Amino acid sequence: MQALVASIQDFFIDLKKNRLAYYYTLPAFLVMGFVILYPFLYNIVLSLSNMSLTHFRNWRIIGFQQYISVFSEPVFYWVLLKTIIWTAVNVFFHVTIGVSLALLLNRPLWGRSIFRTLLILPWAVPQYITALTWRGMFHYRYGAINLILVKYFGVHQIQWLSTPLGAFAAVLITNIWLGFPFMMVIALGGLQSIPRELYEAAEVDGAGRFQQLKNVTLPLLKPVMIPAISLGIIWTFNNFNVIWLVSNGGQPADSTHILVSYVYKAVFNYYRYGYAAALSMVIFGILLLISVRFIKQTRATKGVY
Amino acid sequence: MAGSLKKKDPWWLTVLIYLILMVFTLVAVYPILRVISISLRPGNLLHSTSLRLIPRNATLDSYRVLFTEKPFLRWLLNSTVVSGMVTLLGVGLASTAGYAFSRFNFKLKEAGMISVIMTQMFPVTMLLIPLFVMLIHLHLYDTFIGLVIAYSATVLPFCIWQMKGYYDTIPVSLEEAARIDGATHFGAFYRIVLPLASPALVITALFSFMGSWSEYLVAAVILNDRRLFTLPLGLKQFQSNFDTEWGLYAAGAVVVSIPVILLFLFLSRWLISGLTLGSVKG
Numbered sequence: 001m002q003a004l005v006a007s008i009q010d011f012f013i014d015l016k017k018n019r020l021a022y023y024y025t026l027p028a029f030l031v032m033g034f035v036i037l038y039p040f041l042y043n044i045v046l047s048l049s050n051m052s053l054t055h056f057r058n059w060r061i062i063g064f065q066q067y068i069s070v071f072s073e074p075v076f077y078w079v080l081l082k083t084i085i086w087t088a089v090n091v092f093f094h095v096t097i098g099v100s101l102a103l104l105l106n107r108p109l110w111g112r113s114i115f116r117t118l119l120i121l122p123w124a125v126p127q128y129i130t131a132l133t134w135r136g137m138f139h140y141r142y143g144a145i146n147l148i149l150v151k152y153f154g155v156h157q158i159q160w161l162s163t164p165l166g167a168f169a170a171v172l173i174t175n176i177w178l179g180f181p182f183m184m185v186i187a188l189g190g191l192q193s194i195p196r197e198l199y200e201a202a203e204v205d206g207a208g209r210f211q212q213l214k215n216v217t218l219p220l221l222k223p224v225m226i227p228a229i230s231l232g233i234i235w236t237f238n239n240f241n242v243i244w245l246v247s248n249g250g251q252p253a254d255s256t257h258i259l260v261s262y263v264y265k266a267v268f269n270y271y272r273y274g275y276a277a278a279l280s281m282v283i284f285g286i287l288l289l290i291s292v293r294f295i296k297q298t299r300a301t302k303g304v305y
Numbered sequence: 306m307a308g309s310l311k312k313k314d315p316w317w318l319t320v321l322i323y324l325i326l327m328v329f330t331l332v333a334v335y336p337i338l339r340v341i342s343i344s345l346r347p348g349n350l351l352h353s354t355s356l357r358l359i360p361r362n363a364t365l366d367s368y369r370v371l372f373t374e375k376p377f378l379r380w381l382l383n384s385t386v387v388s389g390m391v392t393l394l395g396v397g398l399a400s401t402a403g404y405a406f407s408r409f410n411f412k413l414k415e416a417g418m419i420s421v422i423m424t425q426m427f428p429v430t431m432l433l434i435p436l437f438v439m440l441i442h443l444h445l446y447d448t449f450i451g452l453v454i455a456y457s458a459t460v461l462p463f464c465i466w467q468m469k470g471y472y473d474t475i476p477v478s479l480e481e482a483a484r485i486d487g488a489t490h491f492g493a494f495y496r497i498v499l500p501l502a503s504p505a506l507v508i509t510a511l512f513s514f515m516g517s518w519s520e521y522l523v524a525a526v527i528l529n530d531r532r533l534f535t536l537p538l539g540l541k542q543f544q545s546n547f548d549t550e551w552g553l554y555a556a557g558a559v560v561v562s563i564p565v566i567l568l569f570l571f572l573s574r575w576l577i578s579g580l581t582l583g584s585v586k587g
Contacts, residue, residue, distance in 0.1 A: 014412040020490055021409035025417060028402035028461055031394075035458030036424050039435030046434070101329060104322050107314075117570050118330045121337060124569035126519030128537050129558045132544055133340050136551065144339050147356050177332070189577045231463075234425050240522060263430040273434065280431035287426035 046277035053271035066278035075262075076279075080286075083237060083258040086172065090236045093176045095229060098183025099221070103213075105184075106191045116188070123181035131245035134174040135161070138246070164255035167247050171256055175242045183228060190224030191217070230291055237287055240264060259283050337562075344368070344555035367556035377557060379532065380539035387449055387456070387535060388517040394457045395464050395513030396506060402461075403468025404494055408477070418469075421462045433526050440527060447529045455523050460516040464509045471505030472498065504575045511572055515565055536561050
């Protein structure tokens with residue numbers, strides 16, 4: 001960020017010195033500026049305005065009113081809490097399942113590549129298809145999940161999509177299913193880059209299986225996993241598709257919303273443009289805070305940039 | 306654990322590992338098999354409580370209807386065109402930008418990298434309305450060009466980050482040697498570094514393609530003309546009515562997923578070595 005404040009003169013000297021670097025990055029930043037930076041600035045303006053269905057053309061700047069209403073509506077805190085639970089549960093299972101499977105797959109094993117290939121599948125299926133398919137599988141009468149539960153486990157049918165708790169469990173299960181292969185692949189890549197000599201040295205020192213895992217494998221995996229986990233947190237926090245498509249827009253009664261789907265509802269169902277823009281800014285702020293803290297705490301900055 | 310070379314696993318551990326792997330594999334594969342199974346059901350059995358994977362009286366009727374009575378081929382063509390353009394643009398721009406971030410120490414480097422990461426934190430709703438307004442002003446609303454530009458911008462941050470991470474693992478000495486042999490700066494990049502980075506290029510291409518092949522929300526906002534519909538918009542139609550056309554949906558889902566699944570499986574080896582996220586330095 002300091003680079004931004006650096007004097008203009010410095011910048012021009014740099015422009016001459018590293019002209020090639022600017023040529024290389026310019027096209028990408030033009031496209032991103034066009035589609036991301038401009039909407040971002042526009043969104044800031046909107047968040048300070050009173051734009052809504054009744055004030056669609058004759059909107060004006062009203063200051064921080066929309067932010068005040070974001071923070072004064074109790075529903076915001078409830079949705080925020082759910083978003084945090086949603087993110088924490090998802091990322092926890094993605095990482096534990098992903099890393100565990102990677103550890104299992106990283107040993108000499110017959111059929112290893114078959115398992116690896118099949119375990120990547122949930123990632124390969126387009127997300128919206130996963131979501132719509134799981135929605136079908138959670139159907140009370142015809143869905144595979146209830147059919148299997150009744151037939152093989154003797155459990156009663158569960159009202160997945162019609163109760164708030166059931167629907168939340170359903171979106172969680174769907175998203176855990178589609179998210180663990182990413183972490184598994186990252187972990188596999190990381191495991192491959194750990195030099196074998198380290199294990200040989202550990203064995204010479206008399207370290208057992210568990211000690212090798214704890215003192216060699218996991219610490220060396222950490223720098224690889226941290227950027228992936230940060231990305232995972234951000235993506236999960238903002239995951240619109242799964243929530244929206246599995247619970248069909250937040251059903252029952254808007255009870256499954258996380259922040260991003262809640263904003264979408266505010267825009268496209270209630271036409272509260274100014275309010276939605278302010279809430280979007282708040283979401284962005286929260287994510288920025290979380291990521292900065294997370295990256296700082298784990299001191300992975302060197303690896304990330 | 307992972308690297309124990311000499312000691313052999315006790316038999317119960319091997320059994321346990323296979324058991325765990327098999328359970329997870331079953332869970333990973335089952336929903337996919339289920340969709341295939343539904344796509345093969347005859348029309349009168351769509352609402353059925355059967356768990357058979359190959360349904361009674363299995364038929365390809367849903368596929369026939371999909372290809373002959375619905376504009377599925379058009380959606381397929383549209384999605385292919387859009388995804389192909391996004392892939393070209395994504396790979397082209399990310400491979401150069403990532404290179405600059407890896408090799409040069411320029412003033413805006415840190416700010417640039419941070420802003421690349423920050424774009425990932427924008428909730429999609431934040432971009433949708435302004436994008437919508439802007440595309441209307443530029444007469445790009447309801448066009449493929451508008452959609453391609455929007456998609457490229459959303460896939461670029463991850464691709465740049467990913468390419469930069471991979472370039473970091475390629476020793477600079479290789480380019481320096483090429484420069485001494487008389488290659489230009491760009492020549493060294495193009496002839497020496499780029500070929501070495503092919504695993505990362507493949508991954509970048511895969512992500513650019515996937516990102517646009519399976520995107521629903523932005524397409525729903527930008528495209529209005531039914532003739533321009535991409536696959537996600539088309540398939541959602543089967544579900545948007547009061548009575549979901551499960552057979553058609555399932556058949557469509559199978560056809561849409563097969564190319565990406567095949568790509569993934571084909572590239573899965575590269576996926577592990579090419580997806581670095583910028584920190585593998587042995």
